[in-house]
Amino acid sequence: MAHRPKPHTSAVWLRRDLRLHDHPALAAASRGAERLVVVFCLDQRLLAGPWSSPRRNRFLFGSLAVLDEELRRLGNRLVLVEGRPEQVLPPLFRELGVSAVHATEELSPFGRSRDLQVEAALREAGIPFHLHPGHYAVDHPQALHPSGGGAFARFTPFYRAWLAAARRQPLPAPAAVPPPPEVPTQRPLPASGRLPLEPGERAALNRLSRYLDESLADYPRRRNSLEAGATSLLSPYLRFGCVSARKLEAAICRRDPNNELRRQLAWREFFAALLFHHPENRQRPFNPRYQHTPFADDEARFFAWREGRTGFPLLDAAMRQLAQEGWLHNQLRILCASFLAKQLGVSWQLGERHFMTQLIDGDIASNNGNWQWAASIGADSAPVSRRLYNPIRRQVTLDPAGNYVRRWLPELAHLPDRLLPTPWLLPAEERRRLGIDYPPPAVDLGLARQAALARYRG
Numbered sequence: 001m002a003h004r005p006k007p008h009t010s011a012v013w014l015r016r017d018l019r020l021h022d023h024p025a026l027a028a029a030s031r032g033a034e035r036l037v038v039v040f041c042l043d044q045r046l047l048a049g050p051w052s053s054p055r056r057n058r059f060l061f062g063s064l065a066v067l068d069e070e071l072r073r074l075g076n077r078l079v080l081v082e083g084r085p086e087q088v089l090p091p092l093f094r095e096l097g098v099s100a101v102h103a104t105e106e107l108s109p110f111g112r113s114r115d116l117q118v119e120a121a122l123r124e125a126g127i128p129f130h131l132h133p134g135h136y137a138v139d140h141p142q143a144l145h146p147s148g149g150g151a152f153a154r155f156t157p158f159y160r161a162w163l164a165a166a167r168r169q170p171l172p173a174p175a176a177v178p179p180p181p182e183v184p185t186q187r188p189l190p191a192s193g194r195l196p197l198e199p200g201e202r203a204a205l206n207r208l209s210r211y212l213d214e215s216l217a218d219y220p221r222r223r224n225s226l227e228a229g230a231t232s233l234l235s236p237y238l239r240f241g242c243v244s245a246r247k248l249e250a251a252i253c254r255r256d257p258n259n260e261l262r263r264q265l266a267w268r269e270f271f272a273a274l275l276f277h278h279p280e281n282r283q284r285p286f287n288p289r290y291q292h293t294p295f296a297d298d299e300a301r302f303f304a305w306r307e308g309r310t311g312f313p314l315l316d317a318a319m320r321q322l323a324q325e326g327w328l329h330n331q332l333r334i335l336c337a338s339f340l341a342k343q344l345g346v347s348w349q350l351g352e353r354h355f356m357t358q359l360i361d362g363d364i365a366s367n368n369g370n371w372q373w374a375a376s377i378g379a380d381s382a383p384v385s386r387r388l389y390n391p392i393r394r395q396v397t398l399d400p401a402g403n404y405v406r407r408w409l410p411e412l413a414h415l416p417d418r419l420l421p422t423p424w425l426l427p428a429e430e431r432r433r434l435g436i437d438y439p440p441p442a443v444d445l446g447l448a449r450q451a452a453l454a455r456y457r458g
Contacts, residue, residue, distance in 0.1 A: 006097050007034035009181055013089065013103040013118075014040045014078075015111070017134055018063045019201040020070055021173040022244035024132040029102040036178040037096055038071055040064060041089060042082040042187070045110075051356045051364070055326040056239075059199045059360050062192030063240050066200025074177045080187040086117040090125040096181045101127055104134040104241070107142055107272045108364050109279040135241065137249040138165045141269035142276040151277040153286075153379050158270045159263065170247040196325045197236055197360065204237035212251055220260045224331055226404040231329060232261065235361035238268070245269075271369030274379055281368055285377035293377065293456055295347040302346050304442050305339070306354055308408075311441035313420060314395035315339055317408035326360035330370075331398060337374035338389050343448035345455060348375040376456065384456045388449055395421040411438050 012029035020026065030036055047057055068078040081088045093101060101122060106112060119129040133139035144161045145151060152158035192199060211232045215222075222230040237243040245265055252262045275281055285291055303309075308316035308323070318332040328336070333355070341348040352371040356362045372378025376387045399405055402420045406413045412423055414434055419426050424440050431438075 007181075008099060009033065009035035009037065009097050011037035011039060011093055011096075011098045011101045013085070013101055014038065014067075015104065015106065016239065017104040017241035018060075018067050019173075019204070019242050019244065020067070020074075021201070021205070022134070022170040022247045023104075024134050024171065025102040025104045025130075026174070026177075027171055028130065028132055029100070030174060030177050033178045035096075035181045036076060037079055037093070037098060037180060037183075038076055038177075039079040039081060039089070039092070041085045042080065042190075043084060043114075044082075045084070051353060051362075053326070053357050053359065053362055055195070055358070055360050056362055057190075058193045058195055059197070059236055060240060061190045062195060062199030063201070063242050065189050065192060066202055066242075068189065070201065071177070074174065076177050076180050078189075079180070079183050080189060082187055085114060086121040089118060090121045090127070093122070093127055094125050096183065098127060100130060102130045102132060105131040105140075107135070107276040109275070109282065110364070112276075133168075135245065136269045136272065137167070137245045137265050138162055138269060139168060141273045144273065152270070152273065154381060155267065155270050155379065158273070159266050162266045162269060167250075168246070170244060170250050195360070196327065197233065199236075199240075199242070201242045204234070204242035207232070207234060207237070208243055208248060208251065212255065216252065216255055216259060216261065223260060224398065226329055226332070226399055233327070236327070239361040239363050267369075268363075268366055270379075272365045274369055275365040281372065281378070282364075285375075286372055286379055287377050290377040290456065293458070294345075295341065295349075296345050297350065298344070298346050301344045301442060302340070302350055304439070305336070305344060305346065305351075309439050309442075310339075310344075311424065311439045312339075312391040312395075313405045313409055313412060313423065314399060315391050317405045320408045322355075322358050326358050328359075331394075333370060334374045334387075335389050335391065335394055337371050338376075338387050339391060341371075341375035342384075342388050342452040343443055343445065345448075345451065348372070348377070384453060388452060390445060392421045392445070409438070411436055 010029045010033040012026050017023060017025065046052060064078060071077050081092060106115060115131065122129045138144070141162065144158060144165060146157060215229060234243060234248065238245055249262060249265055252259050278286060306319065308319035310316055315336055318328055318336050322328050337348070337351055340346050340351045348371050352367060355367055369378060373380045374387060376384040395405065402417055405420055412420060415423055415426065423436065423438055
């Protein structure tokens with residue numbers, strides 16, 4: 001009887017690329033393969049670590065379930081394993097006869113360290129490990145550099161280089177993929193639970209299509225509005241790769257290459273490149289001038305901020321939305337971050353971690369970059385005073401009719417418009433009559449501003 005050669009089996013290891021469209025790693029793994037293993041590893045360091053988020057985990061599990069459905073429609077399925085990837089993946093791939101493993105390149109310090117460990121373990125098993133682009137509109141944003149060499153430390157010159165960088169054509173979703181080999185054991189998918197946004201690639205592409213058709217043209221005018229529909233709400237889908245950043249950028253450019261939404265993609269890639277070149281930003285300010293600026297670990301002030309009880313309505317409404325929905329408009333993220341670090345003088349790192357435990361779109365690089373930018377200790381040349389936002393004035397600008405504040409602070413719903421930004425000005429007797437239980441301001445804004453400027457000067 002003639003010996004039958006083993007089928008050529010390859011694997012694609014998914015992480016933050018939970019889609020079929022525009023997936024270079026999946027395309028490379030499928031090319032020439034007779035069998036394809038599509039695997040995701042449940043790593044408790046990410047699912048249950050100090051920066052993890054139950055809400056974000058649920059979005060992940062829901063997106064995996066959608067991807068599994070799509071793979072089954074194509075005659076494949078998702079293989080789920082649990083443990084540290086460098087420990088559980090090599091024996092699985094050896095057992096299945098995998099000849100090569102493909103994955104999407106990660107830029108975060110944790111992702112890079114993990115991939116080096118997996119590459120070493122696979123090398124011992126005699127299995128090549130290949131990394132591909134796919135997370136960003138520009139394939140390798142960390143490779144962009146100033147004309148004199150080095151890495152970009154400011155957004156504007158990075159943006160110019162980003163606009164000039166070459167682009168690849170987005171890949172279509174495959175019409176077919178190779179079938180899977182027989183997998184001895186299969187871990188069931190965890191339940192995703194209820195979420196404010198439907199997870200997965202189908203929901204991402206539907207939302208993208210509707211937004212492009214109905215709202216993209218209005219984005220420059222409405223992008224700072226707190227009204228429903230003013231923003232795309234695509235950030236959770238970008239976070240988990242349910243929609244490709246390259247596909248999104250190409251779709252924007254077909255309609256309006258100068259649309260401000262494209263610039264927001266560049267900010268995401270700037271922060272990713274910044275953390276790639278400066279992993280120490282996770283522990284200390286990027287700007288060396290503020291390495292020793294004193295921030296307090298004031299629990300009372302931090303808890304008042306976290307629970308939406310600072311006495312400043314727009315801030316408190318934002319923190320309550322964050323707690324309930326796991327999402328915030330970027331203008332509110334910046335306002336809340338700046339207020340904690342500057343007017344309250346509380347450690348920006350406490351706020352950075354809290355946001356990561358709450359945000360459904362929480363991304364280490366973007367979150368760290370935005371917190372350092374808002375706290376005026378990061379890659380920003382503006383003076384500290386420019387990022388010292390007055391929450392009363394911001395409320396008048398961002399929520400002039402008071403609809404947002406009244407939605408999230410129902411105890412203030414009956415206040416007249418003129419008093420909504422400053423409810424403490426309502427006489428105590430009138431507050432009692434209206435049954436308003438709302439705290440006074442946590443700080444005097446004038447004194448807090450002076451203290452913040454003095455602290456940064458020091």
